Amino acid sequence: MTHIDDEALALIALGDLTPDDGERAHLAACALCTEELAALTRTVGVGRAAEGIEFVAPPAEVWSRIRSELRLGDEDAAGEPAAPAVPAEPVAPAVPVDDSPGAAPVAGPAPVIDLDAERPRRRRPRPRFVILVAASALLFGLVAGAGIGVWVQTSRQADAGVVLAGADLSPFPDWPDARGSAVIEENSEGVRQLVVDVDAATSAGPSVDGLREVWLIRSDGTALVSVGYLEGSEGRFDVPEGIDLTQYSLVDISAETDDGDPGHSGNSIIRGELHPI
Amino acid sequence: MLDPAVDPRTRRTPEPVRRGGGPSRRRHADVNDDPMDETAIADAFAAGDEAGLAAAYTRWSALVHTLALRSLGDHGEAEDVTQKVFVAAWRSRHRYDSSKSRLGAWLVGITRHCIADAHEARSRVRRAEEAHAADRPVAVMDHSDELVERLTMAEELDRLEPVPRDVMRLAFYSDLTHTEIADDLGLPLGTVKSHIRRSLVRLRTRLEVNDDAY
Numbered sequence: 001m002t003h004i005d006d007e008a009l010a011l012i013a014l015g016d017l018t019p020d021d022g023e024r025a026h027l028a029a030c031a032l033c034t035e036e037l038a039a040l041t042r043t044v045g046v047g048r049a050a051e052g053i054e055f056v057a058p059p060a061e062v063w064s065r066i067r068s069e070l071r072l073g074d075e076d077a078a079g080e081p082a083a084p085a086v087p088a089e090p091v092a093p094a095v096p097v098d099d100s101p102g103a104a105p106v107a108g109p110a111p112v113i114d115l116d117a118e119r120p121r122r123r124r125p126r127p128r129f130v131i132l133v134a135a136s137a138l139l140f141g142l143v144a145g146a147g148i149g150v151w152v153q154t155s156r157q158a159d160a161g162v163v164l165a166g167a168d169l170s171p172f173p174d175w176p177d178a179r180g181s182a183v184i185e186e187n188s189e190g191v192r193q194l195v196v197d198v199d200a201a202t203s204a205g206p207s208v209d210g211l212r213e214v215w216l217i218r219s220d221g222t223a224l225v226s227v228g229y230l231e232g233s234e235g236r237f238d239v240p241e242g243i244d245l246t247q248y249s250l251v252d253i254s255a256e257t258d259d260g261d262p263g264h265s266g267n268s269i270i271r272g273e274l275h276p277i
Numbered sequence: 278m279l280d281p282a283v284d285p286r287t288r289r290t291p292e293p294v295r296r297g298g299g300p301s302r303r304r305h306a307d308v309n310d311d312p313m314d315e316t317a318i319a320d321a322f323a324a325g326d327e328a329g330l331a332a333a334y335t336r337w338s339a340l341v342h343t344l345a346l347r348s349l350g351d352h353g354e355a356e357d358v359t360q361k362v363f364v365a366a367w368r369s370r371h372r373y374d375s376s377k378s379r380l381g382a383w384l385v386g387i388t389r390h391c392i393a394d395a396h397e398a399r400s401r402v403r404r405a406e407e408a409h410a411a412d413r414p415v416a417v418m419d420h421s422d423e424l425v426e427r428l429t430m431a432e433e434l435d436r437l438e439p440v441p442r443d444v445m446r447l448a449f450y451s452d453l454t455h456t457e458i459a460d461d462l463g464l465p466l467g468t469v470k471s472h473i474r475r476s477l478v479r480l481r482t483r484l485e486v487n488d489d490a491y
Binding site: 006007009010011013014016039040042043044046047048049050051053054055056057058059062063065066069070072073166181183197234 | 327330340341343346356360364367368423426428430449450454465467471473477478480481485
């Protein structure tokens, strides 16, 4: 079963899109998409109800009272440096930070945790998979544990990158409705990734096996390299090391048949040239 | 899996990538803090490291205190609740299981118990002072699961990276469509849609895991 595109579901939940007949029919038949849409819609409702909330930090003496009640050791005697353990800003940006001596740990002599020391290795689940796991857990009445939250966050983090170049992808004559864009991102580990984003119309259609392959092609047409197969409307592919993107500047998505031939079918759907951003 | 459906609503003009005129590089992170920070705090807390308690207080005391303040409507009582929450959390830290819940969600669970206790204590005092107090409406302020959810949501929204945060605020609180948001912020349409989806999934996950039992 072909599920509704994740981004379309999110926009439907926001009221930004109205499901079309096909999507309505799918929602009526698919518990997964229905659960997902219900959860996203509820999230939107809570999000809209959260407008204008300001956080109020407790006064500094509350921390002193906690330390006193728990008979914790004297902070100064412990020889801890006078740096905040974590920035207070993300919690309560509207609240001025109290930098009086008793304000620990918000800005006073709070102990510092070496946050790098025990940091687990990042996992990189595919976001789509994570969503399905979460929805399945709901569907079967399982408890969706906090681990999923960490997974989702971790995958988000892994997606962080700096955009180096972008391309508009224009359709070939056989695919007049196809549209798409591509960007080159470089993540924190220096790996370049090609991120393509295509409209639903950019499918390989029923006449072929429905495979779509993503290529980087030299601007002079003398060489090309495949970076992977595209599923759905968005894909992220590592750019092989050693590929000079000023040379391999064309992004191409082709319709392929499952015929064992690793070469380009010659049947391009859309293509565009990368330009630095 | 392919999606053969043709969807004219999301068709766009072939100019999705802005060229020139803006900053030469854009950052694309979705959260403005390393999520592992929370894991490190939780690990230190669970291990009985006092630095973990201090870091947890730094990270979540405003959320705890605001919940109590909004529910009880009294600064003194809210401060008492905040104190009780962190004292109780530290003393029962052996019951915290980081594989089952985020530390923040666990603290919120304790906060709810402490707030309920505070309301109950008020009722007892009132009953002691007035024999017929039980017949009187008790002035309970905004005290509900819904409040917890809204505050959790507000906090998570604040913690998004600037770009997705701007996108989500416009998506939630303006009448702009995602196309108009893209125009407004000068972002590619695909980027806006991607931020919306990712941020919604993240926010939704945080709501789901906030119901952990304490």
